[in-house]
Amino acid sequence: xxxxxxxxxxxxxxxxxxxxxxxxxxxxxxxxxxxxxxxxxxxxxxxxxxxxxxxxxxxxxxxxxxxxxxxxxxxxxxxxxxxxxxxxxxxxxxxxxxxxxxxxxxxxxxxxx
Amino acid sequence: xxxxxxxxxxxxxxxxxxxxxxxxxxxxxxxxxxxxxxxxxxxxxxxxxxxxxxxxxxxxxxxxxxxxxxxxxxxxxxxxxxxxxxxxxxxxxxxxxxxxxxxxxxxxxxxx
Numbered sequence: 001x002x003x004x005x006x007x008x009x010x011x012x013x014x015x016x017x018x019x020x021x022x023x024x025x026x027x028x029x030x031x032x033x034x035x036x037x038x039x040x041x042x043x044x045x046x047x048x049x050x051x052x053x054x055x056x057x058x059x060x061x062x063x064x065x066x067x068x069x070x071x072x073x074x075x076x077x078x079x080x081x082x083x084x085x086x087x088x089x090x091x092x093x094x095x096x097x098x099x100x101x102x103x104x105x106x107x108x109x110x111x112x113x
Numbered sequence: 114x115x116x117x118x119x120x121x122x123x124x125x126x127x128x129x130x131x132x133x134x135x136x137x138x139x140x141x142x143x144x145x146x147x148x149x150x151x152x153x154x155x156x157x158x159x160x161x162x163x164x165x166x167x168x169x170x171x172x173x174x175x176x177x178x179x180x181x182x183x184x185x186x187x188x189x190x191x192x193x194x195x196x197x198x199x200x201x202x203x204x205x206x207x208x209x210x211x212x213x214x215x216x217x218x219x220x221x222x223x224x225x
């Protein structure tokens with residue numbers, strides 16, 4: 001069965017650079033979610049989109065922005081990167097806004113040096 | 114604010130034992146609860162989803178229960194195997210929101 005695809009899987013950036021993470025949801029899933037998991041931490045919700053509109057927002061820094069495109073893929077843009085942004089970034093997808101299961105991608109490991 | 118707590122933080126048991134992992138949450142207004150497995154440095158694999166109207170779900174050797182009124186869930190693993198070694202996270206989806214709120218996880222080690 002098709003899963004959530006994230007690219008790149010690994011990314012190394014320097015402080016103050018920008019990064020773009022991409023997420024391709026499971027076919028026919030119209031909702032995507034972004035989570036950040038720091039070292040030894042539990043995943044923290046950043047933002048979600050349903051039908052290309054922001055549906056919920058968590059602790060996402062102002063330096064980060066995200067959007068969902070017409071083909072339902074999503075991109076997380078991160079600017080002015082800081083050392084503390086080093087983390088595993090997960091994308092998840094689901095069907096609709098109801099209480100359906102969220103399926104997670106393999107994550108993008110971002111290292112800021 | 115919803116808070117999710119998992120006890121114990123770490124657990125080590127010999128192969129073959131049955132075990133229970135605990136998850137508690139502070140706000141009973143939830144849509145559902147999911148249990149995940151995470152191997153070191155890897156992604157999250159969904160194990161079981163329990164809707165707020167359900168009491169339990171089963172998949173193979175796994176059984177998850179939900180007592181929404183008391184804010185508790187348990188994950189029962191039968192006949193544990195070394196391959197079950199991983200971190201297990203529970204997460205609740207709160208009503209009126211899209212996000213999952215995660216616990217800190219239980220790091221499980223099954224010794225051969």
